Amino acid sequence: MLLVLLFYICACSADQEYDYSSAVDSLVELIPLQRYYYGNLSAFADKMEAKLSTIRRALSKMRPVLESAETQQELFVGNPLRAYSLLRQLHHDWPNWLDFVEQPIGAVEVKHFRSLELMLPNQTDMANAVIGLEQIRDMYGQTERDLASGLLHGQQHNVQLSSMDCWSLGRYYFHRKRYVVATVWLGLAADRYNVSKEDVYAVQGFHRVELCQLQAASLMRQNRNEDALTVINAALEILPWDMRLQSLHSRLQNRWLVRPRLEFAEEPLPPADDVQRGCRGQYLWKTKLNCRYTWTPFYERLKMEELTLDPYIALYHDVVSAKEMTMLQNYGRMNLTQDAQRLLAKHCPLPEAIPLVQSLHTRLEHMTGLSLNNSEGWLITNYGIGGFFGLHKDYFDEIEEALRGDNRLVTIQIYLSNVSQGGYTVFPHVEVAVKPQAGAALVFYNLLDSLVGDSRTQHHACPVIDGDKWIATKWLSAKEQLVSKSWKCQL
Ligand SMILES: O=C(O)CCC(=O)C(=O)O
Numbered sequence: 015m016l017l018v019l020l021f022y023i024c025a026c027s028a029d030q031e032y033d034y035s036s037a038v039d040s041l042v043e044l045i046p047l048q049r050y051y052y053g054n055l056s057a058f059a060d061k062m063e064a065k066l067s068t069i070r071r072a073l074s075k076m077r078p079v080l081e082s083a084e085t086q087q088e089l090f091v092g093n094p095l096r097a098y099s100l101l102r103q104l105h106h107d108w109p110n111w112l113d114f115v116e117q118p119i120g121a122v123e124v125k126h127f128r129s130l131e132l133m134l135p136n137q138t139d140m141a142n143a144v145i146g147l148e149q150i151r152d153m154y155g156q157t158e159r160d161l162a163s164g165l166l167h168g169q170q171h172n173v174q175l176s177s178m179d180c181w182s183l184g185r186y187y188f189h190r191k192r193y194v195v196a197t198v199w200l201g202l203a204a205d206r207y208n209v210s211k212e213d214v215y216a217v218q219g220f221h222r223v224e225l226c227q228l229q230a231a232s233l234m235r236q237n238r239n240e241d242a243l244t245v246i247n248a249a250l251e252i253l254p255w256d257m258r259l260q261s262l263h264s265r266l267q268n269r270w271l272v273r274p275r276l277e278f279a280e281e282p283l284p285p286a287d288d289v290q291r292g293c294r295g296q297y298l299w300k301t302k303l304n305c306r307y308t309w310t311p312f313y314e315r316l317k318m319e320e321l322t323l324d325p326y327i328a329l330y331h332d333v334v335s336a337k338e339m340t341m342l343q344n345y346g347r348m349n350l351t352q353d354a355q356r357l358l359a360k361h362c363p364l365p366e367a368i369p370l371v372q373s374l375h376t377r378l379e380h381m382t383g384l385s386l387n388n389s390e391g392w393l394i395t396n397y398g399i400g401g402f403f404g405l406h407k408d409y410f411d412e413i414e415e416a417l418r419g420d421n422r423l424v425t426i427q428i429y430l431s432n433v434s435q436g437g438y439t440v441f442p443h444v445e446v447a448v449k450p451q452a453g454a455a456l457v458f459y460n461l462l463d464s465l466v467g468d469s470r471t472q473h474h475a476c477p478v479i480d481g482d483k484w485i486a487t488k489w490l491s492a493k494e495q496l497v498s499k500s501w502k503c504q505l
Pocket residue numbers: 403408437438439473474475476485487
């Protein structure tokens with residue numbers, strides 16, 4: 015098992031930059047790493063246990079002999095057999111035991127741990143994960159306490175952040191001088207602190223005294239000296255002799271004399287803006303629009319939902335089959351790279367020559383009545399923790415259009431997966447929110463009749479709360495439609 019994993023790991027080049035947080039597809043790679051970490055640590059523990067059990071068995075044999083020797087010393091060594099055995103043990107066994115205890119335990123496991131260090135998530139992964147959590151917190155109006163207790167946008171998830179997770183978030187914000195949020199996370203770390211786990215915490219460099227010190231420091235930076243003193247007093251009750259706490263206590267008392275307490279009140283959450291309302295599913299239902307079936311040569315029956323008529327936004331259901339979605343995702347899996355525009359997403363272009371793409375083109379041309387020729391290639395995207403795409407337009411403004419000699423008349427965005435929670439595509443100016451539905455194609459017109467960009471089509475991809483969001487996107491050429499006029503009935 016270990017060999018297989020080592021092979022898998024060595025197959026990746028040593029200087030490769032790992033980037034896990036920005037796509038669920040990359041986060042999956044952490045699971046074999048965690049499995050290896052577990053296996054290696056337990057192999058180490060087995061060896062330690064085996065060594066311990068050898069020592070304990072030897073000790074249990076030695077103890078009764080030593081006890082009888084202690085009580086009747088002359089009588090004991092007066093017996094030649096006992097005397098011989100005693101001589102032998104001290105002459106021969108002692109140095110052998112010394113060798114045995116000096117032998118390092120689990121040298122192989124230690125080597126394995128080291129060999130994987132290059133593959134571990136780095137600071138950027140941690141920072142991106144924090145950005146993802148912040149996106150979820152702000153977009154869905156959560157508090158840090160909600161996140162810590164697994165309550166995400168009204169849904170209780172079967173997961174909690176541990177004291178160490180909260181401590182790590184608290185330290186992250188403290189070092190970035192964001193003391194208000196640091197204080198909240200450190201407070202949560204203190205609430206979740208479990209004394210019975212202190213030995214494990216210590217391995218991770220997590221100590222109660224340091225937690226209290228950081229909590230106090232973070233409060234002091236906000237001039238909340240009285241609260242800092244309360245934290246330190248509580249800590250001193252548990253650890254009265256700790257010098258660091260004592261010195262902080264006296265510093266705080268002096269500081270308290272010179273700086274009066276500022277009133278502190280937690281800021282209420284700001285009211286939701288238009289994007290946030292969309293992501294939270296709070297737009298009003300549009301009563302005049304409907305869902306209808308259309309017929310095309312390719313589909314017997316195609317379910318089409320109009321989302322707004324002006325600008326025109328429609329959702330076609332079941333355009334791509336489950337098998338095709340898997341094929342497209344698998345292609346993406348092998349080729350995803352970091353997305354320059356989206357921090358928490360990876361993407362890759364899809365070659366037009368693939369038969370599946372050709373068949374998709376015919377289908378979409380029948381479906382939309384538009385030509386897919388001469389348009390930009392397909393792009394497959396996979397989002398990561400809290401993966402989102404800020405408010406943007408798909409069309410080019412005047413200067414960009416002049417440079418490119420074309421514009422993007424229509425966007426076709428196919429959802430290649432369902433998303434358990436979050437990840438809507440929202441158009442805040444026209445209050446349209448689209449929940450990702452595997453196989454459905456979102457089609458919207460980016461340009462006005464004058465062929466100028468329609469700013470009402472600006473859209474935002476909401477942070478994914480839970481699940482794996484995959485999409486395939488294509489932008490159709492405006493020039494091509496004018497030339498081919500394919501949407502006109504050719505009578
Ligand atoms: O992920 C989404 O829902 C929207 C993506 C998008 O707007 C884009 O790729 O241009």
